[in-house]
Amino acid sequence: MPITAAAPAGGTVEQLGGESRPLILRNGEIERFERQHGVGIFAFLDQLLGRGEVKSSHCRDIVALGLVGAGLNDKSADKLVDDLPPYENHRIRAMAQDLVLAAFLPPDAGKKKADGLAGSSAQTGRKPTKRKPRSETQSAPV
Numbered sequence: 001m002p003i004t005a006a007a008p009a010g011g012t013v014e015q016l017g018g019e020s021r022p023l024i025l026r027n028g029e030i031e032r033f034e035r036q037h038g039v040g041i042f043a044f045l046d047q048l049l050g051r052g053e054v055k056s057s058h059c060r061d062i063v064a065l066g067l068v069g070a071g072l073n074d075k076s077a078d079k080l081v082d083d084l085p086p087y088e089n090h091r092i093r094a095m096a097q098d099l100v101l102a103a104f105l106p107p108d109a110g111k112k113k114a115d116g117l118a119g120s121s122a123q124t125g126r127k128p129t130k131r132k133p134r135s136e137t138q139s140a141p142v
Contacts, residue, residue, distance in 0.1 A: 039058070059093045063081055
């Protein structure tokens with residue numbers, strides 16, 4: 001039995017309350033966040049990526065919603081995040097960024113990348129190109 005939890009597809013695993021906990025954002029949690037805060041998820045992602053100011057309440061709420069998306073009830077998720085002290089806000093911000101980014105990655109993104117590295121050119125349909133020889137006048141030594 002593994003000691004650490006595996007991240008769910010489209011989610012992350014974070015240490016919260018002394019345990020490894022899965023977090024996942026589904027459409028319902030994303031829409032709930034947008035309604036509660038009056039900010040779209042993509043605008044929030046832009047803020048997390050440094051293109052705007054991020055509110056700690058947004059980060060805390062998206063992490064709590066990630067816990068709800070992974071199956072924790074609302075009250076427990078809110079309490080777990082609310083019990084974290086202010087010095088954890090920087091870590092919560094990082095969790096929020098990882099969670100939102102993970103929500104928009106396709107479940108097989110890592111597999112496609114690995115397959116692309118191991119694949120042959122026949123799979124891509126591209127033909128190898130032949131380099132043209134350089135003329136002697138272009139690169140004549142001085």
